[in-house]
Amino acid sequence: MSSTSARRLNIDNINPHVREAKYAVRGELAVKSEEYRAKLAKGDTDLPFTQVISANIGNPQQLDQKPITFFRQVLSLLENPLLLQHEEVLLNQLGYKTDVIERAKWLLSKAGSVGAYSASNGVPAIRQSIADFLERRDGFPANEADIYLSGGASSGVNTLLHIICEGPKTGILVPIPQYPLYTASLSVLNATCVPYYLDESQNWGTDLEAIKKGCADAKAQGVDVRAIVIINPGNPTGASLSEADIRSVIDFAREEKLVVMADEVYQTNVFIGKFVSFKKVLRTLQKENPGKYDSVELASLQSVSKGMVGECGHRGGYFELCGFDPKVQAEIYKFVSITLCAPVIGQCLVELMVNPPKPGDPSYELYDKEYNGIFNGLKERAYALWRAFEKMEGVECGEPQGSMYLFPTVKIPAKAIEAAAAEGRSADEFYCLRLLEATGVCLVPGSGFGQKEGTLHFRTTFLAPGTEWVGSIVKFHEDFMNKYR
Amino acid sequence: MSSTSARRLNIDNINPHVREAKYAVRGELAVKSEEYRAKLAKGDTDLPFTQVISANIGNPQQLDQKPITFFRQVLSLLENPLLLQHEEVLLNQLGYKTDVIERAKWLLSKAGSVGAYSASNGVPAIRQSIADFLERRDGFPANEADIYLSGGASSGVNTLLHIICEGPKTGILVPIPQYPLYTASLSVLNATCVPYYLDESQNWGTDLEAIKKGCADAKAQGVDVRAIVIINPGNPTGASLSEADIRSVIDFAREEKLVVMADEVYQTNVFIGKFVSFKKVLRTLQKENPGKYDSVELASLQSVSKGMVGECGHRGGYFELCGFDPKVQAEIYKFVSITLCAPVIGQCLVELMVNPPKPGDPSYELYDKEYNGIFNGLKERAYALWRAFEKMEGVECGEPQGSMYLFPTVKIPAKAIEAAAAEGRSADEFYCLRLLEATGVCLVPGSGFGQKEGTLHFRTTFLAPGTEWVGSIVKFHEDFMNKYR
Numbered sequence: 001m002s003s004t005s006a007r008r009l010n011i012d013n014i015n016p017h018v019r020e021a022k023y024a025v026r027g028e029l030a031v032k033s034e035e036y037r038a039k040l041a042k043g044d045t046d047l048p049f050t051q052v053i054s055a056n057i058g059n060p061q062q063l064d065q066k067p068i069t070f071f072r073q074v075l076s077l078l079e080n081p082l083l084l085q086h087e088e089v090l091l092n093q094l095g096y097k098t099d100v101i102e103r104a105k106w107l108l109s110k111a112g113s114v115g116a117y118s119a120s121n122g123v124p125a126i127r128q129s130i131a132d133f134l135e136r137r138d139g140f141p142a143n144e145a146d147i148y149l150s151g152g153a154s155s156g157v158n159t160l161l162h163i164i165c166e167g168p169k170t171g172i173l174v175p176i177p178q179y180p181l182y183t184a185s186l187s188v189l190n191a192t193c194v195p196y197y198l199d200e201s202q203n204w205g206t207d208l209e210a211i212k213k214g215c216a217d218a219k220a221q222g223v224d225v226r227a228i229v230i231i232n233p234g235n236p237t238g239a240s241l242s243e244a245d246i247r248s249v250i251d252f253a254r255e256e257k258l259v260v261m262a263d264e265v266y267q268t269n270v271f272i273g274k275f276v277s278f279k280k281v282l283r284t285l286q287k288e289n290p291g292k293y294d295s296v297e298l299a300s301l302q303s304v305s306k307g308m309v310g311e312c313g314h315r316g317g318y319f320e321l322c323g324f325d326p327k328v329q330a331e332i333y334k335f336v337s338i339t340l341c342a343p344v345i346g347q348c349l350v351e352l353m354v355n356p357p358k359p360g361d362p363s364y365e366l367y368d369k370e371y372n373g374i375f376n377g378l379k380e381r382a383y384a385l386w387r388a389f390e391k392m393e394g395v396e397c398g399e400p401q402g403s404m405y406l407f408p409t410v411k412i413p414a415k416a417i418e419a420a421a422a423e424g425r426s427a428d429e430f431y432c433l434r435l436l437e438a439t440g441v442c443l444v445p446g447s448g449f450g451q452k453e454g455t456l457h458f459r460t461t462f463l464a465p466g467t468e469w470v471g472s473i474v475k476f477h478e479d480f481m482n483k484y485r
Numbered sequence: 486m487s488s489t490s491a492r493r494l495n496i497d498n499i500n501p502h503v504r505e506a507k508y509a510v511r512g513e514l515a516v517k518s519e520e521y522r523a524k525l526a527k528g529d530t531d532l533p534f535t536q537v538i539s540a541n542i543g544n545p546q547q548l549d550q551k552p553i554t555f556f557r558q559v560l561s562l563l564e565n566p567l568l569l570q571h572e573e574v575l576l577n578q579l580g581y582k583t584d585v586i587e588r589a590k591w592l593l594s595k596a597g598s599v600g601a602y603s604a605s606n607g608v609p610a611i612r613q614s615i616a617d618f619l620e621r622r623d624g625f626p627a628n629e630a631d632i633y634l635s636g637g638a639s640s641g642v643n644t645l646l647h648i649i650c651e652g653p654k655t656g657i658l659v660p661i662p663q664y665p666l667y668t669a670s671l672s673v674l675n676a677t678c679v680p681y682y683l684d685e686s687q688n689w690g691t692d693l694e695a696i697k698k699g700c701a702d703a704k705a706q707g708v709d710v711r712a713i714v715i716i717n718p719g720n721p722t723g724a725s726l727s728e729a730d731i732r733s734v735i736d737f738a739r740e741e742k743l744v745v746m747a748d749e750v751y752q753t754n755v756f757i758g759k760f761v762s763f764k765k766v767l768r769t770l771q772k773e774n775p776g777k778y779d780s781v782e783l784a785s786l787q788s789v790s791k792g793m794v795g796e797c798g799h800r801g802g803y804f805e806l807c808g809f810d811p812k813v814q815a816e817i818y819k820f821v822s823i824t825l826c827a828p829v830i831g832q833c834l835v836e837l838m839v840n841p842p843k844p845g846d847p848s849y850e851l852y853d854k855e856y857n858g859i860f861n862g863l864k865e866r867a868y869a870l871w872r873a874f875e876k877m878e879g880v881e882c883g884e885p886q887g888s889m890y891l892f893p894t895v896k897i898p899a900k901a902i903e904a905a906a907a908e909g910r911s912a913d914e915f916y917c918l919r920l921l922e923a924t925g926v927c928l929v930p931g932s933g934f935g936q937k938e939g940t941l942h943f944r945t946t947f948l949a950p951g952t953e954w955v956g957s958i959v960k961f962h963e964d965f966m967n968k969y970r
Binding site: 006007008009010011013014015016018019021023025026027034038057059060061062067069072073075076077078079080081082083086089093094095111112113114115116117118119120124151152154155158162163164165166167181184185188226227257258259294295297305310311312313314315323324325327328331334335337338339340341342343344345346 | 491492493494495496498499500501503504506508510511512519523542544545546547552554557558560561562563564565566567568571574578579580596597598599600601602603604605609636637639640643647648649650651652666669670673711712742743744779780782790795796797798799800808809810812813816819820822823824825826827828829830831
């Protein structure tokens with residue numbers, strides 16, 4: 001008996017639901033790109049490119065984006081409160097402003113040490129600050145007891161799906177294309193993903209008929225459909241829902257008794273259209289129609305990883321619940337307790353995100369300049385990339401709408417599809433793999449997000465600085481098309 | 486139809502496995518203690534105590550423990566790298582040493598920004614630093630590719646159990662008493678907890694016969710027992726396993742083909758006995774008996790939350806795998822990818838923990854003083870508490886051995902047991918609730934960790950400063966015994 005076969009765990013006997021989960025954003029291509037990066041770092045000159053561009057993941061600070069100064073100054077004081085014994089040095093020699101010092105003192109007074117566990121649902125004062133923000137944003141009250149700090153939005157999604165999914169027959173409506181966190185988490189939980197297709201011909205709009213059809217088909221198969229995920233603005237599409245769209249989704253959720261999970265992590269990354277929160281529309285509907293919408297359950301998620309904050313590595317986020325049964329909320333509290341609490345420094349960063357310097361505050365001018373600089377930079381890069389795609393044969397891409405991504409359609413020659421099949425790969429995977437090998441640019445094949453049968457896409461972030469990498473995609477595409485034409 | 490009944494989610498239809506999970510460390514008593522704390526903060530003077538002592542959870546910095554200066558100085562520079570443009574100010578006016586600056590620069594060069602996602606398994610250079618530490622600690626090589634950074638050890642346990650548990654028939658041997666993370670996670674995963682009892686008469690020693698019996702009983706019932714959890718030093722018991730004990734556990738694991746999960750988060754919190762790692766013993770056995778132990782799979786966990794570091798709020802930790810199938814490791818990598826990565830600032834803190842200042846380094850003297858101060862303080866408090874327990878009628882407690890806890894047996898009068906039953910509570914819960922109401926001291930009833938039928942315990946940390954709270958426990962106990970005698 002070899003030592004391998006003597007092992008207790010092997011690929012065939014581990015948790016089958018983990019084995020079945022797919023997460024292409026950090027899959028084979030991403031792993032291969034990291035190998036290339038390591039090779040280049042060691043001085044390897046055999047590769048046909050000199051840098052790896054990780055356009056597979058919305059990770060702004062891995063690329064060019066600088067953190068916002070106000071945020072990081074406060075965090076530095078939270079990490080080393082002894083610095084607060086030297087206020088004159090901070091103010092006169094290190095460029096800290098009085099509002100930085102005040103905020104740090106306030107957060108320390110509320111969180112104690114950032115090295116201490118907080119309450120399982122987060123530091124109470126931070127939950128209150130989030131509630132205040134939500135009230136300012138939506139014009140409706142928010143309750144700190146309904147807010148849960150999480151380790152990024154991913155951990156919030158994990159919590160919510162853990163509670164909602166009763167068993168294999170539980171169905172969750174998920175948009176396609178979607179961020180694969182949803183399908184992967186549902187796989188791990190052994191619940192049923194009920195897809196509904198976004199309408200590419202309407203610039204990836206949310207089509208109520210498609211939702212109804214997805215829901216009805218699943219119910220006909222005995223699936224207990226109990227929640228709908230909406231990613232607004234969309235990932236990977238960038239599309240924002242109009243207020244009318246949101247009303248019809250909420251109406252449908254009310255009729256079908258579906259919990260609404262609104263993933264709103266790109267709420268400030270909007271170029272076309274306007275972000276309107278599900279919470280605001282729900283409260284408006286409740287006000288307009290007393291009693292009618294009281295039973296609607298809504299969970300909205302937000303994160304420090306996206307927007308102009310871009311602080312992915314800090315794993316900060318929160319979700320707000322509306323209309324949930326208090327006994328169910330108690331179970332959510334217990335569930336998050338098992339892993340104790342979200343990172344406290346990340347919680348503090350959430351507080352800074354929702355309560356940034358205001359006009360007149362000493363740090364406002366710099367904050368505003370940095371914030372707008374990031375916003376405009378993202379928009380410029382998005383358009384530069386889009387214009388490049390416009391020129392590429394067989395590539396179609398809607399105008400950039402928001403989020404951090406473009407998700408073009410690619411039509412590739414039959415010969416390329418055959419060559420992919422010969423390698424046992426999907427055609428979009430084959431295309432992205434060849435692109436990575438030739439240029440060092442890492443994209444994610446559309447199959448990683450889901451796409452209509454017979455269509456091919458890829459997702460790219462527009463975070464990477466410079467235009468050279470865009471040029472290298474254009475050049476690769478031309479060669480690829482010529483090779484397989 | 487009331488709006489409540491119209492809700493989609495209620496306590497009866499959510500995930501039953503979440504509903505069944507128990508996590509007493511942050512359960513009813515902890516929630517009640519937070520309510521008391523909030524009351525006191527508002528100036529309430531109706532309560533019979535003036536402060537809440539959270540002795541229910543190992544959360545050093547919530548109480549008296551100050552963070553270690555070297556760690557926090559480095560973290561402040563990672564949060565605000567702009568400070569590195571002012572080295573003279575840092576060195577001459579703010580008390581930073583050159584090794585602080587060097588370490589911060591090195592970590593930034595390896596992690597990029599702490600606001601960027603790292604690789605899913607952690608920053609490569611940090612994994613290498615952990616491997617170097619393990620090699621120094623154990624005298625055997627360690628491979629960075631086998632190390633996974635996690636959000637505290639809890640998240641590592643969650644990952645490992647997710648992979649190991651194939652279905653409801655999968656059994657995991659768990660010590661009783663145990664830290665309830667294990668039973669709660671197994672509930673959520675709908676897998677089977679296979680208890681084995683620690684031997685209180687041998688100061689909570691690990692009894693191989695009890696393990697054999699637990700395993701055999703479960704197998705007789707058709708359970709697929711495939712892993713054993715060892716908490717060493719123990720939580721809540723503090724007991725350290727001898728090298729001989731570890732050898733027999735590994736031998737048994739080899740014979741029965743059990744994956745060994747060694748929870749070693751208290752490895753530096755040892756007063757009696759000596760910490761020996763499972764990894765060291767496994768590698769020693771492999772060296773002594775070529776081939777015989779090659780199939781043993783070991784996962785060892787460590788955290789920044791415990792030890793003299795005590796940085797719970799930073800959610801840093803790691804696990805190391807030995808002997809795992811590469812294909813299984815690839816699934817672990819995929820699983821951790823779904824929630825992207827552990828908090829990067831927490832990863833950096835792990836690096837500082839495993840690679841602290843060495844003798845001769847500029848920061849060494851202060852580091853050493855702080856480290857020993859914390860160690861001695863914990864030991865003194867443990868003994869003070871133990872001496873108080875020694876004097877309490879019906880309370881028996883072994884000499885403090887390590888970890889952050891004492892776990893005494895309490896014998897309470899039959900009348901108190903009846904009064905508890907009348908309230909529908911277990912007797913230990915009743916005792917701890919009355920104690921909380923009378924003194925503001927929050928303990929965890931022994932039933933939260935598991936205890937032999939007919940015995941009653943509670944767990945208390947020995948982290949809280951001062952002796953007043955200890956006196957209040959002694960006084961309460963006397964009154965309680967007199968009331969129910």
